[in-house]
Amino acid sequence: MIRIGLTGSIGMGKSTTANMFAAAGVPVHDADATVHALYAGRAAPLIEAAFPGTVVDGRVDRKRLSPHVLGKPEVMKRLEAIVHPLVREEEEAFLTAARLARRRIVVMDIPLLFETAGENRVDMAVVVTADPEIQKQRVLARADMTEDRFHAILERQMPDGEKRRRAHFLVDTGLGMEPARRQVRAILRALAACQ
Template identity: 50%
Template structure:
């Protein structure tokens, strides 16, 4: 089984592209969705997060604003949270790989792929990219987002130009939805042909 990584900086349209791959029948593991599940109501990580970051969880799971305030801009605290979350996500990913081991290829949606060195274990990397002006417009339209927060998030991510340089495949989302979907379909056909799916 070949394993491809899907990544892209904030506001590039990666979630929309991931949904397109799923609609094409490609098994796709979404690391962010798994984190939300683990931190949501009744989530497996709530007790450990509450113990380390008191007052950041409740009946609805993690209070993302409170947890974000506790770790954002505090590298030591962010690493403490990652030490709780990352092993659980790795376990879920391993279970996903076992479930789909008969497939010729699958995709792992990993937002911080290059930042964590995760590309080393993959067959190839698919990067979702859009022009900087469109990225900025999309991100600043999000509730609770500010220019300062956007800059801070972008500062923690590998620059888009570097991601594109290191990519095996690029999906451009600075165009129409229809064109992006066509790019995804072409790539699925290409990867299927390579693996004989």
């Protein structure tokens, strides 16, 4: 089974690209969705213990958590030490199910693939990219985003150029949906030819 690590900086179109792989019949494990579920479940009491006042009605309130960790690398590491092992457990369950179903290719949608040494858990990296102007425009169009928050998030992420250099394949979403879809299909054809 080939494990594709799908990654890309904020606003590059990674979630849209993950949906394209899923539409092509490839199982996708979404780390962000897993974190979201954990924030409403197993992780909530652990995060509340470490960051009091950040859980409301049994779920982590990201707006309350954000000021505790953004721009504070050491504090962010404390949060990651709570959340990352739980995400890995969910990831392993996904991979086990995919192996039992005899899937030939799976996608691991991991936002901080290189930043967390996640490339060691996959067979290859697909990096989703776009021009910086397009990235900024997409991110700042989000309702809860500010220029400061955008730059704080970028600080935590490896520069796009370095991600591109480490990639086995690129998907450029700045060209539009159909060209991105064609790039995804080309990647899947290339991998099928290798099996």
